[in-house]
Amino acid sequence: MRYFVAVAEELHFGRAAERLQMAQPPLSRAIQQLERRLGVQLLNRDRRGVSLTAAGKTFLEEARRALDAVDAAVRRTRRAAMAKPTLVLTTKAGASHELLKRLLDAYAARPGAVEIDVLLCEIGEQRQLLLNGRADVAIMHAPFDLMTGLESVEILTEGQVAILPASHPLAKRSSLTMAEVSNVPDLPIARWPRHDFTYPPGPGPEVRSQSQLAQLVALGRTLLVIPASSRAWQWPEHVAVPVTDAPLATTLLAWPAGIKSPALTGLIETAKQLAEQFKEQVAA
Amino acid sequence: MRYFVAVAEELHFGRAAERLQMAQPPLSRAIQQLERRLGVQLLNRDRRGVSLTAAGKTFLEEARRALDAVDAAVRRTRRAAMAKPTLVLTTKAGASHELLKRLLDAYAARPGAVEIDVLLCEIGEQRQLLLNGRADVAIMHAPFDLMTGLESVEILTEGQVAILPASHPLAKRSSLTMAEVSNVPDLPIARWPRHDFTYPPGPGPEVRSQSQLAQLVALGRTLLVIPASSRAWQWPEHVAVPVTDAPLATTLLAWPAGIKSPALTGLIETAKQLAEQFKEQVAA
DNA sequence: CCCAGCTGATACCGCAGCGGTATCAGCAGG
DNA sequence: CCTGCTGATACCGCTGCGGTATCAGCTGGG
Structure with missing residues (x-):
């Protein structure tokens, strides 16, 4: 094979x-x-x-x-045999900093919590890492990530913001619409590689990682639209502006369908409690 | 391995x-x-x-x-190479006769419909058949079947009925409650084998198939509670009585996560239309 | 028109590894 | 203490995988 x-x-x-x-x-x-x-x-x-x-x-x-x-x-068998059980959590580098920290802290406070290794990856890699056993659990974003074959719990649903170069006229606005941020001539949307590593055609710059993208925004070459909680990695040259009609983004905790270790069950429980807290915050 | x-x-x-x-x-x-x-x-x-x-x-x-x-x-590769594409649909023997017939008829009427082989199986086997490629798609019942690793669309949600021996006093009632059908001393619930083929302890008869169960009901030895649409296989000696507070049962069309052939897409589409029809029926 | 160069296929060889038989080694019960 | 059960070890023969050398079909350039 x-x-x-x-x-x-x-x-x-x-x-x-x-x-x-x-x-x-x-x-x-x-x-x-x-x-x-x-x-x-x-x-x-x-x-x-x-x-x-x-x-x-x-x-x-x-x-x-x-x-x-x-x-x-x-991989899972090798890890199961280790003296100290650990959980490998994978997330897009730079995404949801604050949320991840709260999740990890809340989990660590649980009795019987195991150590959690954080495995940073690039956009779209989480699913693969879960399916081939390199990671046990991931933080992902609906509706952007493909969830096929995974189970998940929702943690947080929120609006999206546009990340713009501070020097750009649009950066002074207090809110934007999708129509306004699509097709900005001097800030074309970046292009990500396809599965075969070729790039789709288009005017935007070719990127392979979040950090490349961040730098391109700082340089005034592109803009992007991301869930509000992911903007932790904003640079000084970045400005975040809410996009009022962008589709709602949901942050999820996801794991391979049918894998249930006791440690994972604890983390899922923690994520559910965290989701409750966020819901109450929104209600208040 | x-x-x-x-x-x-x-x-x-x-x-x-x-x-x-x-x-x-x-x-x-x-x-x-x-x-x-x-x-x-x-x-x-x-x-x-x-x-x-x-x-x-x-x-x-x-x-x-x-x-x-x-x-x-x-298996999937071998089937993909066959000249005539077919779809293998698996369902519990005897369950949802009417519904299955409507689904198959509606699908067959579609342009470009492929032949559908029906593979009858025992309770709880559908998931296994999907995962090892013996079947492409299954009719299953939430919340009774384990859906882990599968994707699905709902077709029909309905109440459940108790199947009783006609000779039993309870058979004369026009409706029943879960409390009444649990713990009927002379009609103990049948016991199904566990994964290792042993049986849990209890008073009920040991069974391995729907037909055994049907016969045991006819003999006045047990009763069962099933979704209303599954009662097509009632025997003359059977009586079906609605159980008012039984959990709602949902009939689903399910397939392995991430498998999407064109033929399957057509069947899923058909199932969604059928679900719409049922919803309208209930509304009317 | 022919030859160089590319493709994947074939011929043949040597060794690693799998499965077989025969046998051993530890332990429980009579 | 011996018998019978367990799984482990010793040794052997052959299958089959991967290697090198070579072939065979097609293409494009001079």
Whole structure:
């Protein structure tokens, strides 16, 4: 399966073999054998390269899932065997600083709380980290993150703010609308890489991380719209302005469906209590 | 992993080896090697048998998940390669006859509908069938079925009825309460097997299938409480009486999280339309 | 038109690793 | 103390994986 995923991603036996640190002929044979055992043609070998059949596309998805499950099994078992149980929490670097701190503090105060390692990641990586067992639990944002295969509890629902360069005229406004922040000619929305690491076309700068984005805003090159609680990482050159009609953003605590350690149950409980506190704050 | 799951389930190397159709010594070595590679002790070998460590319990769960994922990959790929695409729908034998028929008829009327194979199963098996790729989609019942790792749409929410032997005094009533149907001395609730095939203690008869249960009701040995739409399989000797304070039962169309074939999308769409129809019926 | 260069496939080889049989070692019960 | 049960160890043979060398089909350039 690992071999097939490599070939399907590279669409080239030679490069795939290189990535797998092996020679090309055994790789070719392994894939042939896989196709024979499945009784299914996965690849079209035309002159000039390789392409996936419909069944191949299915198998690529499924194989990724299965490999993740095996990885997760190994990692979770190793971690379960450690003398000191710990919980790995992953969150987008820089997002929801205040909220994360409150969650961690409240959890640490519980009797029987275990140590929590925080694993910072880039946008959109949390789901992958949960599914392959590198993390136990994540802070994510609906409706922006894909929650498929995860369970979650809501912590906080809130409006969004636009983060603008302080020098820009829009930064002086007390509120904005989506129509006003979309299509600002001198502040085009940044472009994030797709799954295959290529970028969609468009006028905005190409970015790979939050910190790049933060710097580009400070330089007056772009703007962004994020949940209000995520603006902890504002720079001095940044100004946050509420966007009144932006979709509501919900911060969630999420974990892989069906994984329930006692430590995780405690953290979920804490998150629910925190959610109650936030709701009361809003009501008051 | 297959080896470990066998040993963990049997808690006995000899029997596990037999189940795996191999000799005991290579199995012992394979497990040792697995433990060495993981760097984790999975089993306690006491004199007199084997028991799981905490890490072993984790690995058992995770290994089952991973093996399911591999199975699912193989099966789904094989089915994706078939000339005629089909959808396998699984449902508890005898449940929601009328509703199933309406769903299938409505779907078949759609343009581009594919053939749907119906795979009947026993209570609680649907989740497993979805996760290991034997089925694509299931009809399930909240809050009775475990939905972890599945996505779903609601089709119908309804009250529950008690299925009673016609000869029993309670059968003459026009409605009942949970208090009245729990603890009827001569109609004790049937007991279903646990995951390890043992039965919980109690006075009720042991059953393994809906049809056994149906017969036991007809014989005047037990009663059961089920969603109103599931009573299609009533026998002549059965009487259905509404239970006014039973929890509402929701019939759902469910599929493995993250699996989305075009055919499945069509069926989900059909289910949503059907749900609308039911809602209107209730409103009228 | 032919050849260089790219692709993936085939031929053959050597060794690692798996599963087999035979046997051992610890322990419980008669 | 011996028997019978457990899982572990010793040793062996073969399957199968990955390696190198080479082939075969197609493409594009001179």
